[in-house]
Amino acid sequence: MNMIAPARRRLVLVGNGMAGVRALEEILSRAPHLFAITVFGAEPHGNYNRIMLSPVLAGEKTFQDIVTHDRGWYEQNGIELIAGEAVTAIDRDNRLVTGANGTMRPYDVLILATGSNPVIIPFPGHNLPGVIAFRDIADVGTMLDASRTHKNAVVIGGGLLGLEAANGLARNGMDVTVLHLMPTLMERQLDPVSAELLKQDLARRGMMVLTEANTKAIHGEAKVEAVELNDGRMLKADLVVMAVGIRPNTALAKAAGLAVGRGVQVDDGMRTSDPAIYAVGECVEHRGAVFGLVAPLFDMAKILADRATDTAESEYNPAVTGTRLKVTGIDMFSAGDFTGDDTTDAIVFRDAARGVHKHLVVRGDKLIGAVLYGDARDSAWYFDLMRNGTDIAALRDVLVFGPDAAGDGAASVENLPDTAEICGCNGVSKGRILSAIAELKLTSVDEVRARTKASASCGSCTCNVEKLLAFALGSAYDPTPKVKALCKCTSLGHDVVRAAITERNLKSIPAVMRALDWASPDGCASCRPALNYYLLCAWPGEYVDDSRSRFVNERMHANIQKDGTYSVIPRMWGGTTSASELRAIADVVDKYQIPTVKVTGGQRIDLLGVRKEQLPDVWRDLNAAGMVSGHAYGKALRTVKTCVGSEWCRFGTRDSTAMGIALEKMTWGSWTPHKTKMAVSGCPRNCAEATIKDFGVVATESGWDLHVGGNGGITVRVTDLLAKVATEAEVLEYCSGFMQLYREEARYLERTAPWIERVGIAYVRDRLSDAGGRRLLSARFHESQRHAQHDPWAERAAGVESHEFRSLAVVE
Amino acid sequence: MDGNVPVGASPRPPLSSDRHGPNSDRHGPARPGHLPQHDVASDGPIEPRHDEEGTTWIRVGTLDDIPRLGSRVVQARAEDIAVFRTADDRVFAIFDRCPHKQGKLSQGIVHGTSVTCPLHNWVIGLDDGIAKDPDEGCVRTVPVKLEGRDIMLAIVA
Numbered sequence: 001m002n003m004i005a006p007a008r009r010r011l012v013l014v015g016n017g018m019a020g021v022r023a024l025e026e027i028l029s030r031a032p033h034l035f036a037i038t039v040f041g042a043e044p045h046g047n048y049n050r051i052m053l054s055p056v057l058a059g060e061k062t063f064q065d066i067v068t069h070d071r072g073w074y075e076q077n078g079i080e081l082i083a084g085e086a087v088t089a090i091d092r093d094n095r096l097v098t099g100a101n102g103t104m105r106p107y108d109v110l111i112l113a114t115g116s117n118p119v120i121i122p123f124p125g126h127n128l129p130g131v132i133a134f135r136d137i138a139d140v141g142t143m144l145d146a147s148r149t150h151k152n153a154v155v156i157g158g159g160l161l162g163l164e165a166a167n168g169l170a171r172n173g174m175d176v177t178v179l180h181l182m183p184t185l186m187e188r189q190l191d192p193v194s195a196e197l198l199k200q201d202l203a204r205r206g207m208m209v210l211t212e213a214n215t216k217a218i219h220g221e222a223k224v225e226a227v228e229l230n231d232g233r234m235l236k237a238d239l240v241v242m243a244v245g246i247r248p249n250t251a252l253a254k255a256a257g258l259a260v261g262r263g264v265q266v267d268d269g270m271r272t273s274d275p276a277i278y279a280v281g282e283c284v285e286h287r288g289a290v291f292g293l294v295a296p297l298f299d300m301a302k303i304l305a306d307r308a309t310d311t312a313e314s315e316y317n318p319a320v321t322g323t324r325l326k327v328t329g330i331d332m333f334s335a336g337d338f339t340g341d342d343t344t345d346a347i348v349f350r351d352a353a354r355g356v357h358k359h360l361v362v363r364g365d366k367l368i369g370a371v372l373y374g375d376a377r378d379s380a381w382y383f384d385l386m387r388n389g390t391d392i393a394a395l396r397d398v399l400v401f402g403p404d405a406a407g408d409g410a411a412s413v414e415n416l417p418d419t420a421e422i423c424g425c426n427g428v429s430k431g432r433i434l435s436a437i438a439e440l441k442l443t444s445v446d447e448v449r450a451r452t453k454a455s456a457s458c459g460s461c462t463c464n465v466e467k468l469l470a471f472a473l474g475s476a477y478d479p480t481p482k483v484k485a486l487c488k489c490t491s492l493g494h495d496v497v498r499a500a501i502t503e504r505n506l507k508s509i510p511a512v513m514r515a516l517d518w519a520s521p522d523g524c525a526s527c528r529p530a531l532n533y534y535l536l537c538a539w540p541g542e543y544v545d546d547s548r549s550r551f552v553n554e555r556m557h558a559n560i561q562k563d564g565t566y567s568v569i570p571r572m573w574g575g576t577t578s579a580s581e582l583r584a585i586a587d588v589v590d591k592y593q594i595p596t597v598k599v600t601g602g603q604r605i606d607l608l609g610v611r612k613e614q615l616p617d618v619w620r621d622l623n624a625a626g627m628v629s630g631h632a633y634g635k636a637l638r639t640v641k642t643c644v645g646s647e648w649c650r651f652g653t654r655d656s657t658a659m660g661i662a663l664e665k666m667t668w669g670s671w672t673p674h675k676t677k678m679a680v681s682g683c684p685r686n687c688a689e690a691t692i693k694d695f696g697v698v699a700t701e702s703g704w705d706l707h708v709g710g711n712g713g714i715t716v717r718v719t720d721l722l723a724k725v726a727t728e729a730e731v732l733e734y735c736s737g738f739m740q741l742y743r744e745e746a747r748y749l750e751r752t753a754p755w756i757e758r759v760g761i762a763y764v765r766d767r768l769s770d771a772g773g774r775r776l777l778s779a780r781f782h783e784s785q786r787h788a789q790h791d792p793w794a795e796r797a798a799g800v801e802s803h804e805f806r807s808l809a810v811v812e
Numbered sequence: 813m814d815g816n817v818p819v820g821a822s823p824r825p826p827l828s829s830d831r832h833g834p835n836s837d838r839h840g841p842a843r844p845g846h847l848p849q850h851d852v853a854s855d856g857p858i859e860p861r862h863d864e865e866g867t868t869w870i871r872v873g874t875l876d877d878i879p880r881l882g883s884r885v886v887q888a889r890a891e892d893i894a895v896f897r898t899a900d901d902r903v904f905a906i907f908d909r910c911p912h913k914q915g916k917l918s919q920g921i922v923h924g925t926s927v928t929c930p931l932h933n934w935v936i937g938l939d940d941g942i943a944k945d946p947d948e949g950c951v952r953t954v955p956v957k958l959e960g961r962d963i964m965l966a967i968v969a
Contacts, residue, residue, distance in 0.1 A: 522881060522899045525921040525928030525935070548881040552919040552930040560930055564916045808884035808895060809872040811965075 008036040011308070012097055012107040014087045014252065016041025018050060019281025019297040020113025021069055025427070026305030028077055034309055037079045038105045040097070043136060044084035046070045050136070051294060057140045057168030059762030064717065090256035092274055109276060109308055112253055112264055116246035116282040116292070121156075125218030131240045134165040143239065144762065147172035148769050150238030154178075154227045156215055158185040160323075162243035163198075166207050169239070172762060177235055178202070179213040179227070181244075189323055189334040191359050193350070194373035201330055201355065248283045248290055263290045268315035270304040280304050286316060293323060298427070319387060330355075333379035336369035336386050337361055344368065349400040358400055365393040377463065378402035413464045414471045422468070423461045428454035433465065437472045445469065487526035489519045494530070494747040501538050509535065509546055523549075530748035533635070536671055537743050540784040547801065553633035556804060557792045558615055561608065566615060568607040569632035570622050571668065574642045574660030574680075575603030584625030592618055602639030602677065604630055613805050619793035628791040631668065635749070637739075638677050640664040641689070645682030645699070654699035656682035659728060663697070663735055669789040670739060670781070673746040673755075678735075691719045694742075694752040695735055700724075704731050708738055708764065709756035717753040720761040722768060737774040740781035741767055867955070869964040875901060876961065883918040883927070886965060893954050894918035895963060896938050898925060903963055904938035905956040911936075911949030 011027070013020045016039050024037060041047075045067070052066040074081040085099040090110065098104050118133035120126055132142050146153070147169055155166045158180025166176045178185075184195035185202075199209050214230035218240055227235045248263035259265040259273035263285030270278045280300045282291055291297060296318060306312040323334050340346055340361040349358040354374060360382070361369035366389055370382045381403040385392060398405040413422070418431030436442060436452045448465050449455050455462040470477045483493035490497070497516060506512045509531050513523060523531070528549035535543045547555050558566035570585070585605060589597055596608040610618055619629075632638060640663050643649065645656030660680040667678070679688040680697040689712070690696025696707040696719050703726040707719030722738065725731055741764065746755040756764055768774050796805070878884045878897040885908055886893040892908035894917050904925065908918045915931030925938045935944040936951055943949040955966035 520924055522923050524923045525933060528921060528923065548879060549921065551921070552916075556919070560916070560919060562913065562931065564914075564919075803877065803879070803882075803884060807887045807892075808877055809870075810887040811870060811872070812889055 009034060009108040010106055011035035011037045011109045011111070012105050013037065013039045013111045013113060014097065015111075015113035015115055015281070015283070016043065016045075016047055016081070016083065017113060017115050017281065018047065018068075018294065019115070019301060020111060021047040022298050022427075023111055023113065023278075023280050023301040023304050024077075024079070026301045027309055030305055030311045031309040032077075035109070037077075038107075039074065039079055039081050040085060040087045040099055040103075040105075041081065041083045042086035043138075045137070046073065046081070046083070048137065053134070053137065053140050054164035054168055056137070057143055057165065058171045059168075059760040062720070062757055062761060063137060064757065087252060090252060090277075092256055092277075095276060107276070109278070111304065111308075112272070112277060112279040112283060113281045114249040114252055114264075114283045117249045118242065119245040119247050120242055121215070121244060123215055123218050125220060125224070126242070128218060128220045128224045129222070130220070130224035130238060131218060131242065134161055134241050134243050139241075140168075143169060143241065144172060144765075146239040147174050148765060151175055152177075152236045153239045153241065154235050154237040155241045155243060156227075157243035157245070158182070158209060158211070159243065159245070160186060160189065162241070163202070165241045165243055166202070167205070169241070170205060170207050173766070174239070176206070177208045177210060179215055179229070179235075180209065180211045181214060183211050185209065185211065189371070190332070190373065191338055191371050193348075193359065194332070194357050194371050197355060197357055197373055198330065198332075246282065246292060248285065250283060253279070253283070261285045261288075268303075268317075269307045269313075270300055270316060271307070278304050278308060286318065289318060295319075330374060331372075331376040332374075333370065333372040333376035333382075335379075335383055336367075338369035338371045340369065347396075347400050360400055362392065362396070362399075365391045365396075367392055367399070380464075413467045422464050423452075423454040428452050430468065433468050434472055437469060443469070443473065443477065486530060487524055489513075489523050489527050490516060492516060497531070498534050498538075501534055507535065507539055507543060509549060529554075533671060533673065533748050537784070541787040547804075554635070556612070556615065557619075557629055557633060557796065558610065559633045563609075565609045565611055567632075568610050568615070568618055568622075569600065569604045569630040570627035571630040571664075572604050572627075573664050574640055574657050576642075576657060576661065577605075581625055581627060584622060584627070588618055588621050591621070594618075600632070600639075602632070603641045604632065604639055606632070613807070616797045616799075616802070616805055620797035623791070623794050623797055628668075629793040634671065635674050636672055636676065637664075637667040637670050638675050640667075641677070641679040641693070643680070643682050643687040645680075649682060651685060652682035652699070653701055654682055654704070656680040656688065656697070656699055659697060659699075659704075659731065660688075662728065662732065663695075666732055666736060666785070667739060669791075670743070670785060671788065672739065672743055673748050674751045676739070676742070676752070692716060693719065695738060697731060697735075702726070704728075706731065706734050706738075709752045709761065711751055711753035713751075715753075717757075720756060720764075722761075722765060733774060733778050734768060736781040737768050737777035738764070740777040740784070743781070743784070744777075868967040869957070870967065871959075871962050872965050873963050874961045875903065875958065875963060877963075878903075881922040883920075883922060885916075885918045892916075892918070893965065894927075895956065895965070896922055896927060898922065898938070903956055903958055905954040905965055906936070906938060906941050907952045907954070909951060910934055911943060911951050912947065917951070 013024060047069040049066045049068050052061060055061040056063055056066060071081065082099060082103055085101050085103055087097050088100050089098045096104055096106050118135045120133060132139055151174060153169045153174040153176045155162045155176060155178045158178050162178060166178045170176045184192050185198050186195060202209055215227060216230045217228045218224055219226045219228060224237055224240050227237050227240060250260045250264050253264040254260045264272055264279040264283050265285050266272055266279050270280055272279050281297045284291060300316055303314050303316040306314040338359060338361055344361050344363045347360040347362060356374035359371040360367060367382060367385045372379055392399055416430050420430045422428055422430050422433055433448060433452055433454050440451055442448050442451060445462060445465050455465045485491050486494050486497055500506060500516060501512060504515055506515055509528060512531050529551055532546050532549040536545060552560050556566060558568055560566055589607060592614050594607045594609055598606045598608060600606050640660040642657045642660030646652035646654050647657060663678055676694045678695045679690040679693045681688040681690045682699045684698055684700060686698055690698050691707050692710040692712040696710055698705045703724060705724050706722040708722045710719035711717040723734055725734060742752055872886050875897065878895060880897055880899055883894050883896045886895055893905055894908040896904045908916050910917055910929040912934045913931055915929040917927050917929055917936060919930045920927040926935050927938060928935050934947045941951040941953040957964050
């Protein structure tokens with residue numbers, strides 16, 4: 001018997017984008033072990049949903065939200081991901097690809113999914129700094145940076161992408177002008193009436209649109225300053241986004257000698273002119289057509305997978321495509337031939353007050369095109385009528401009012417087969433959603449989204465997910481988005497309770513409970529600590545901390561362990577200590593026979609196994625050597641971890657240790673919604689792991705990069721960049737401002753990472769980039785600290801709350 | 813055995829269903845009386861007293877030794893007993909040991925007539941020692957009463 005497994009065929013994917021990765025998924029679903037797979041991606045990430053860059057720009061989503069395949073996915077599927085290295089050459093004779101850094105991989109099957117490049121029109125000045133495209137997450141970063149420091153933006157191109165860029169920039173506070181060459185906006189998707197409605201809606205949202213605007217030149221010295229039009233008008237511009245279209249990226253295919261027209265030419269089986277090489281996605285030209293929408297790309301991926309795995313001899317037939325779009329929250333849909341000709345009839349519905357316009361194009365008894373503006377709820381129904389060539393003669397008089405009026409129950413999502421795809425972005429079928437609802441007992445759209453990813457990307461299928469929930473749960477489904485109650489003692493959410501505390505001047509836990517009709521006389525173990533924190537934060541120096549509403553660790557100022565003993569962690573500023581401190585710790589360990597001494601992840605020393613009654617004495621001895629509470633037990637500032645920095649390290653650019661000590665001296669003792677950890681690294685090598693901390697500082701040659709919202713826990717989250725600053729004073733001001741914003745606005749027990757995911761980094765940046773607002777936040781933090789920086793150990797060693805540490809009685 | 817009667821050693825103290833429970837008809841919930849406060853150190857000598865039914869009552873301290881919505885521990889030879897004081901000055905005693913993972917209930921947050929265990933948030937009824945839904949388990953209660961402001965803990969002789 002031959003025990004040697006046959007060598008797997010080698011498959012290389014060039015291009016780690018939506019189409020290519022979808023093709024891999026389709027291949028894996030057909031033949032999981034057929035290929036040894038390598039993926040080259042030019043961008044240094046896993047795969048993300050490029051369609052969703054606009055919501056990231058608009059601050060509605062974070063980059064994490066739009067990641068569809070993280071590195072874990074590649075690992076789980078045994079795929080080698082080479083991210084950040086573009087492929088530069090294909091040696092077809094030897095079946096070998098070479099990357100920009102020299103990485104080489106042989107292939108048996110090669111898939112090109114190189115996507116498209118934005119078209120940059122070579123106006124004079126097009127290569128000035130500040131002139132960019134809107135293509136990838138790096139462009140989004142550039143736009144967000146520009147919006148923080150500059151005011152005027154010009155977007156060239158009034159198509160979908162241009163308008164999304166304009167909307168995002170306007171949402172970030174920039175004055176935006178859109179220049180569009182054609183007489184109406186989005187002329188490839190919208191009829192003139194809808195386009196005019198759109199123009200008016202955009203104006204109401206503060207975006208100026210100039211149609212028939214011919215750009216002549218872009219001006220500027222060191223960077224872009226203005227855009228000049230053919231008619232002589234000059235528009236001030238600190239940022240120019242060119243969004244005039246995309247062009248298939250064919251350079252690699254062309255250099256390899258493949259047949260290339262407008263795109264990489266493929267046959268109906270997605271094969272290029274070299275049978276070992278397939279192509280998929282926006283780089284493709286098929287029967288003379290090129291593609292820019294998701295649905296056809298995903299169809300191509302299926303055909304490619306059938307062919308590459310020899311599953312079926314399927315062929316790609318371009319179907320009618322429809323686009324459902326959202327620009328600035330306005331719902332739109334467009335499909336088929338919506339201009340019509342003298343053989344067609346138009347059915348038009350218009351409700352100016354609601355801003356709704358529906359334009360259907362009918363030829364004979366068939367629907368052949370549709371534009372829906374302002375209300376695209378019925379788009380799927382119209383699209384099906386078009387695709388299936390349904391005879392609409394009987395529906396004609398009510399067609400424009402949608403499936404409900406037409407009495408077409410078959411259109412409803414309930415009647416779709418289980419295999420029907422509900423979420424196109426994430427490829428989630430109706431059957432999968434229904435089984436998740438049943439098996440995991442899901443009751444809300446958010447839960448379905450979390451478990452299945454359905455409606456987690458563009459969100460346009462949310463209403464269908466809701467319908468499925470209603471279908472599955474019947475009357476048990478409550479569609480009103482629930483504000484999560486603070487606890488079972490109240491129906492009010494955290495934010496409402498918090499607002500009431502300040503607005504209604506509530507200054508004690510009983511006062512809050514009385515004013516807000518608490519259901520239980522003294523609350524529960526969930527609400528009491530939350531209220532205690534909210535009151536402490538709202539009334540610094542005035543509110544008296546209620547120790548009975550503290551979790552045991554914060555009441556005992558030590559961490560309870562599973563055997564009921566405690567652990568004691570003295571503060572070590574910035575992770576530094578000294579011989580005398582270490583000697584004192586050693587003496588304490590001997591004197592109290594402390595069983596375990598452990599170095600923590602936060603650069604502190606942990607004394608484990610201290611009995612409750614020993615705590616005040618242990619603290620007294622540590623105090624005597626100058627050590628205070630490390631607050632390692634609290635929803636509080638924990639530790640500031642540092643690397644050795646420029647004092648000792650040959651790579652260090654700045655004194656990270658001193659910076660860490662300064663930060664810790666400023667922030668120790670502060671109570672926060674959840675534990676708060678910091679770190680300072682002296683150079684971008686980042687040995688202090690600052691980018692998984694709540695507040696991380698990384699020194700650079702030019703100053704300090706400030707990062708926020710990192711977490712190394714169950715869900716690792718890398719920080720978002722908050723700001724780049726030059727001086728130590730700015731680091732401290734940003735830090736204190738950030739801490740106070742977190743203290744005032746995050747919900748109790750919400751770490752900075754989920755808080756930032758919830759409110760968006762753009763919001764946090766907004767609040768802190770505004771110098772006036774930042775100083776106010778910082779001032780409130782320092783005022784609060786005036787009342788918070790008392791060593792709780794010293795107080796207790798001196799006899800405060802002694803009942804906590806002594807038994808009531810001993811009975812023998 | 814000398815005059816000091818062990819608490820929590822054999823014989824076992826009665827369970828909650830026992831008529832000596834804190835809410836039994838016999839004693840009712842332990843509420844403060846109107847007697848003047850005794851000024852006795854909390855860890856002072858313990859003098860057991862026997863009532864007519866043979867229950868031994870031990871004075872373990874006064875109401876003022878325990879903060880409202882708080883708890884103190886009575887160290888018994890076998891096991892610690894947690895004595896709780898509610899917001900309305902009722903007193904309950906249960907063994908200081910969560911039925912789940914033996915967490916020290918005396919360190920939990922007290923609310924109503926329940927305590928939430930500090931280890932994994934089980935909620936235990938102070939009056940019956942029973943874990944609230946969805947958790948299942950039971951911790952032994954210890955009869956307790958107030959005489960004036962003195963807290964008296966019962967041991968069945």
